[in-house]
Amino acid sequence: MALNVQATNTHPKLYKIRGAQYCKDNGLTTFRVYAPNAKAMCVILTAYGHEEVRLKMQKIGEGIWEVVSNQAPPGRTYLYLVDDYNGKRMLRIDPVSFSIIDIAEARQVQSVVYDPTAFCWNDQTWMMKRALTDPLRSPLSIYEMQPKLWKNGVYRPTNYRQLAPELAIYCQRMGFTHIEVFGLLEHAYKTERGYQVTNFFAPYHDNASLHEFDGTNLHASDASCWGTLYLDYSKEETYRLLFASALYFLDELHIDGIRFDAVSQMIRRQSNDISTAIGFLCKLNETIHRYYPGVLSIAEETEGYPLLSQTMGFDMKWNIGWCNDAMNLLRTPYCERSNHWQEKVLNMLYSAKHNHDKMILTLSHDDTDCHHQNPEKSLLNCVSHTQNDIERFSDVRNFFGWQTFGPSRGHMIHMGDKVAQPVSWYHRFRHGLSSIDWSLSESATLHGRTQEYIADLNKFYRYHPQFWQNGEQDFEMIYEYKPNLIVAYHRGIYNQRRMAIIHNFSNRGYQSYHISLPMWDPDIARIQKVVEIFNSDNPMYGGSGSFHNENITIVFRHGRAIIFRLTIPPLATLVLEEQLN
Incomplete structure (x- = not known):
């Protein structure tokens, strides 16, 4: 592929020119990587985790290093060897890896050369239908899940090819219209939720670092309130890398929507609420709506930033306030609920038609994450003011009815909550168990019946346009x-x-x-x-x-x-x- 130097940095779809680009016609693989502060760069081709071939890269300008090889067919593993100006030598995976593998012999992860033409999509009918369908006038019932935790827990992660058909069949039986996957990208720490992303193109495999790729901080700025680093959207490389990542998943993986996490943190870190992140969000949402009709752009924002739809182009926004109020109502003894009637129930109803943003009523992984508060935090345990199980499960069913039929553009349930399991998904995960207690769903107990209730609730909602054809209006x-x-x-x-x-x-x-x-x-x-x-x-x-x-x-x-x-x-x-x- 012949490219001028400027194109390697300004192309909106960097994944087409960066990383390991294999050409089937001539059998050559071109390696390109951005490392503006490196003194020297090499590609290390490996076999069984050990170096086999070392290819010296040439700096072709604008911080881009390149080398072409006929020894790197699809499936070949590789690393970058980076020398900085301080005399430090570092082995790095490719920031634009499409596949990453754990090499047990070397006790490290390595990038893998991948041929994107090896898989042929056959979903043209669906893609055409999606482009002609208005997602804002369609049913939206989302199942939120984490692939590595859904079935077997942290110690027995499920293969994606095995997971996909089983997950699709399950969600179809449960009546969900969409699946929201979190923790999909390569990220740090096996016991982490998947938010500390280390590679924006490869699906999760294991720990691999993007931070300080060439010995300097290429993508981040200051530390966040979570102890991680903020992405710095004023840096052109950060802007382009994230933009290209979104387009990669839309183009190559045919995803139907993107949910942006912690939008408040993106747009409020600089004075007067002005941030380069706002420009990034506006441009990306504009691109999605222009070139990918039918794809949803959803914001998770906790500070009540106004007019996310009008100012930044989001289609919908999580109504986090609704979930907080609804869960607090569950926690409130029946005899005291009238004291909170206005703020917990009526405010949501009376404000529904006047919200400037279209809302999704969500029960997400954050809402039943134990954090440091209650090690057994769960939706069912919100109803701890009574020991009567009939009342507790009735209250939970009413919660889901409130969520499904209340004025909104859709709703979302996190895995595990649909069976009203008594222990937090994250608490189970941290103790080496499957995040979902599947034994509950297979029984004729109140847990199993709650799952059947969710399934019927979803199907009832889906088959009645009164709930979704005009949303909260x-x-x-x-x-x-x-x-x-x-x-x-x-x-x-x-x-x-x-x-x-x-x-x-x-x-x-x-x-x-x-x-x-x-x-x-x-x-x-x-x-x-x-x-x-x-x-x-x-x-x-x-x-x-x-x-x-x-x-x-x-x-x-x-x-x-x-x-x-x-x-x-x-x-x-x-x-x-x-x-x-």
Whole structure:
């Protein structure tokens, strides 16, 4: 591949010209690497971890080193030997490695020459469909998982080829529409969540360092609050490397979305909230939306930075505040919940249509990560104020109903939470266990029934456009009564069917309860019949089954429905279908 010197640094898709570029036509491999502060560079071709061939690289300008070899076919392992001006000699893996392997004999990781043409995609139909589909008007039910932890834990990592079909079948059975993978990139520390990335192109294998590649700090700036280094977006190399990494996963791996972590830290580190990271995010999101239609760009941001969609081009944002409030409500004894009714329940509902950013209601790995607070932190253990398991699991089911049907653009559940396991995924992981206690999901216990509930919840949501065709804009409040901890709201109309959602956050059930309808609702005059179509108190989910509505009475006045009279279970979510004329 003939390239001018400037192209090696300015090409937006650096992965096409950096790293080990193998040419099938002539059998040659061109090695290119950016090391502006190196005095000398060599490529070390290895066999079984030991040096076999040493190739001296030439500096071709602008910090780029290059060498061409006919001795490096696909599968060949290699390292860079870097000499700096202080007389220090370092072995480094390739920062643009597409594959990394652990060489047991050498007790180190090494880069592998890879032929990107060896795999041929056959998903053209899906890619065309994705480009023609508006993701903001489509169902979004995300399963968040970590590949190395999903099945076998840290000591028996699963092969990606074995993992993929099993994971796809499982998520299809559970009704999820998307999978969010974290810890996918090569990162430091086997006991780490995968955020300390060491290579932005290779999938996770083991520890390999990108920091101080040529003896200087090429990509980072100051230390973060997590004890790691911040990426410095004012450095052109950092900007281009991360930009190219995103395009690589879009072009070569056909991912359907990117979630940006800790956006607050990216944009607030410099005075007046002005940072080169903002320019990076704007440019990348613009590129994604222009050249990759149908791909989602999602922000995780914790400080309430306004207008992420309008100012930086994100499609959606995690509603972290909702999760904090919902989990705190679970922790609150039933007799005290009315004291927190406004901030934990009503604020989310009344603000939904007025949020400038489109929100996803998330329960992420961070939310049930034990950190240093509670070694057994989990969603189920939030309900520690009662020892009644029926109530605890009912409360958890109501939480998921609140998450799924509440006004939003979608929802996300982290692995392990769908079975309401009593011990934190991270606590199990740190003790050498699978992060998910799969024995719970395979049983007929309340844990197994919770998993079936999640599956039915996802499928119900997916098959009813009222919840996702217009997102949070298809929301209207019906009724709320703080003393009884009951709230009801509408979610959209489709084929003359409108959904009415009712949540009971108390442990009291009602055999005959009146829900007053708002007189300003223009559609109440069209209501002909109301039927219950979903009930979290169903015995198949571990509920009592004693509060099922065979018939719902409608009280009319002057031809308009004014009251629904129905049965409401304790700690439950009901979905009613209003049939309109």
